[in-house]
Amino acid sequence: MRTSWADSVANSPSETAVSNNNSVPRPTQSTYVPPHLRSNSAADTPTPAGPPTARPSFSGNTGGSRWGGGGGARPESGRQGQGNGYAAAGRDGGSSGRNNRSGGWDRREREVNPFVNDDKVDEVKQGFREHENTVINFDAYEDIPVEISGENVPPPVNTFAEIDLGEMMNQNIRRCKYVKPTPVQRYAIPIALAGRDLMACAQTGSGKTAAFCFPIITGIMRDQYIQRSRGGRTVYPLGLILSPTRELSCQIHDEAKKFSYQTGVKVVVAYGGASINQQLRELERGVDILVATPGRLVDLLERARVSLQAIRYLALDEADRMLDMGFEPQIRKIVEQMDMPNRGVRQTMLFSATFPREIQRLASDFLSNYIFLAVGRVGSSTDLIVQRVEFVPESDKRSHLMDLLHAQRENGEHGKQALTLVFVETKKGADSLEHWLCINGFPSTTIHGDRSQQERELALRSFKSGKTPILVATDVAARGLDIPHVAHVVNFDLPNDIDDYVHRIGRTGRAGKSGLATAFFNDSNLSLARPLAELMHEANQEVPQWLTHYASRAPYGGNKNRRSGGRFGGCDFRREESFGKNLDYYGGGNGGTAFGVPADYGGGYAPGITSAWD
Numbered sequence: 223m224r225t226s227w228a229d230s231v232a233n234s235p236s237e238t239a240v241s242n243n244n245s246v247p248r249p250t251q252s253t254y255v256p257p258h259l260r261s262n263s264a265a266d267t268p269t270p271a272g273p274p275t276a277r278p279s280f281s282g283n284t285g286g287s288r289w290g291g292g293g294g295a296r297p298e299s300g301r302q303g304q305g306n307g308y309a310a311a312g313r314d315g316g317s318s319g320r321n322n323r324s325g326g327w328d329r330r331e332r333e334v335n336p337f338v339n340d341d342k343v344d345e346v347k348q349g350f351r352e353h354e355n356t357v358i359n360f361d362a363y364e365d366i367p368v369e370i371s372g373e374n375v376p377p378p379v380n381t382f383a384e385i386d387l388g389e390m391m392n393q394n395i396r397r398c399k400y401v402k403p404t405p406v407q408r409y410a411i412p413i414a415l416a417g418r419d420l421m422a423c424a425q426t427g428s429g430k431t432a433a434f435c436f437p438i439i440t441g442i443m444r445d446q447y448i449q450r451s452r453g454g455r456t457v458y459p460l461g462l463i464l465s466p467t468r469e470l471s472c473q474i475h476d477e478a479k480k481f482s483y484q485t486g487v488k489v490v491v492a493y494g495g496a497s498i499n500q501q502l503r504e505l506e507r508g509v510d511i512l513v514a515t516p517g518r519l520v521d522l523l524e525r526a527r528v529s530l531q532a533i534r535y536l537a538l539d540e541a542d543r544m545l546d547m548g549f550e551p552q553i554r555k556i557v558e559q560m561d562m563p564n565r566g567v568r569q570t571m572l573f574s575a576t577f578p579r580e581i582q583r584l585a586s587d588f589l590s591n592y593i594f595l596a597v598g599r600v601g602s603s604t605d606l607i608v609q610r611v612e613f614v615p616e617s618d619k620r621s622h623l624m625d626l627l628h629a630q631r632e633n634g635e636h637g638k639q640a641l642t643l644v645f646v647e648t649k650k651g652a653d654s655l656e657h658w659l660c661i662n663g664f665p666s667t668t669i670h671g672d673r674s675q676q677e678r679e680l681a682l683r684s685f686k687s688g689k690t691p692i693l694v695a696t697d698v699a700a701r702g703l704d705i706p707h708v709a710h711v712v713n714f715d716l717p718n719d720i721d722d723y724v725h726r727i728g729r730t731g732r733a734g735k736s737g738l739a740t741a742f743f744n745d746s747n748l749s750l751a752r753p754l755a756e757l758m759h760e761a762n763q764e765v766p767q768w769l770t771h772y773a774s775r776a777p778y779g780g781n782k783n784r785r786s787g788g789r790f791g792g793c794d795f796r797r798e799e800s801f802g803k804n805l806d807y808y809g810g811g812n813g814g815t816a817f818g819v820p821a822d823y824g825g826g827y828a829p830g831i832t833s834a835w836d
């Protein structure tokens with residue numbers, strides 16, 4: 223299901239690129255040159271936390287649960303699915319039957335309907351609809367290989383009805399228009415509902431957010447005797463979801479609010495660059511699940527406004543980024559030095575589309591007897607994305623981008639509102655390219671770490687609505703963002719790390735839809751040649767001859783050693799280290815497809831890109 227303008231770009235004739243001083247045959251460029259462009263120089267540059275409240279019932283259970291109690295004590299913990307309830311001090315004082323639907327639970331009554339904006343979004347969609355395939359085609363993921371390792375793995379489900387998520391959640395799933403679970407949801411939700419720790423790797427846009435949100439919300443609803451510590455103005459969330467960027471935290475918060483609508487589970491977000499006072503006020507109104515960026519969370523913890531004592535569910539989205547070099551100490555501080563219940567007591571879930579081996583090893587410190595799940599190969603891209611790589615010398619990048627944009631516009635298949643996301647390396651580069659695009663008739667905006675949070679949010683809104691259909695971004699927009707209608711991702715500057723490439727192109731081709739990704743490659747990207755050629759080959763993409771030549775003479779770069787045992791091998795790092803040590807793969811008898819014994823690329827550890835961190 224390729225878009226026709228994509229096909230037009232794909233089919234455009236090429237020409238031999240500028241010669242260089244090495245012997246590798248040079249790649250080709252598109253010949254399309256809008257005449258008026260060639261004259262442009264590339265050098266241009268609330269609900270109050272009150273007394274105990276009754277919660278809605280979960281799955282019709284009307285058992286006499288309570289939600290309050292005395293203050294001050296630390297929660298005693300048990301793991302969901304392991305037969306232990308929580309019993310400790312209540313956060314609100316007193317007690318109440320949380321399963322009492324008629325208990326007048328005011329949080330629910332005053333809850334803003336998070337689905338109302340979806341109608342507005344539907345209106346915006348009208349502008350895109352006539353041009354694009356709006357069908358969500360999850361069948362595209364059906365024959366994807368699945369690897370599961372760990373002990374006693376709960377079997378997967380085929381439908382949401384098979385999972386006991388409760389009527390309110392089921393209603394919300396319907397409101398979200400989710401008809402059936404995606405493959406990662408089919409496997410991950412039963413595992414998480416059984417209380418197991420999980421390291422899950424699944425391709426970009428395949429529904430990981432719901433895969434960790436559903437079990438956390440359900441778990442909090444299900445717990446019959448939740449009582450929490452209280453201490454002055456400190457709040458005690460039960461679930462914590464950490465993500466690396468502000469925008470991603472906001473997005474997870476928005477999604478989680480939809481999934482938890484009318485369940486009584488309160489979700490709050492805290493992130494840097496926005497008013498901490500407003501976030502504090504929101505927290506004071508009560509919080510069950512806190513979605514946060516690490517920096518702002520540490521601030522709240524140090525002010526003693528949030529305590530992690532009661533945490534029972536911890537999820538790290540983009541977990542490999544969260545544990546990447548430089549950031550690991552902050553996560554370690556949050557998880558290990560801030561009163562959070564130990565692993566094995568809390569339930570921990572790590573999700574990403576990429577999971578380098580070293581990061582897996584680090585991550586295992588946070589997990590207890592965990593299950594490893596890989597839906598699709600670790601670090602692979604979905605073949606819903608048509609990947610093109612073109613050789614473009616540095617000095618030709620702007621005019622080449624203009625070629626693409628004009629071809630896209632002239633083809634008209636996506637009309638004015640085909641959203642295009644252009645990744646560049648630096649913040650300055652982003653500003654300068656945006657300016658140049660604007661003066662050349664392509665309304666654009668930027669998102670990067672030097673812009674204020676208000677500007678970032680405005681830029682994202684303007685892009686999503688199609689007002690500025692081009693977004694020039696640094697890696698701050700590379701991970702997790704789910705922006706409908708992104709038809710084309712251009713890697714104007716390629717990243718140094720192949721995993722970053724996977725996440726960047728994953729901003730298109732989401733939820734079963736097709737997308738196009740174009741990369742500008744030149745001599746400065748030599749170290750990426752091999753992993754890029756391998757990734758494209760693996761995703762059934764056409765690898766240009768010249769890239770194969772580059773790959774054959776290039777050192778293996780792109781953080782090769784960080785890969786999970788190599789792209790084409792096994793995934794769970796324990797498998798390599800414990801080969802033959804009696805790990806129960808596919809335990810519990812459920813299906814799954816094993817990959818081969820991992821290749822070992824060896825080598826150094828390149829630093830991660832830090833611009834995406836808030």
Ligand SMILES: Nc1ncnc2c1ncn2[C@@H]1O[C@H](COP(=O)(O)OP(=O)(O)OP(=O)(O)O)[C@@H](O)[C@H]1O
Nearest residue numbers: 400402403404426427428429430431575702704733
């Ligand atoms: N079961 C489902 N049915 C239909 N749509 C779904 C389903 N689950 C998730 N989606 C939609 O798929 C899109 C992608 O989901 P999500 O953002 O969770 O992907 P992801 O795997 O976290 O991607 P990334 O790796 O880029 O963070 C979202 O728009 C989401 O609403």
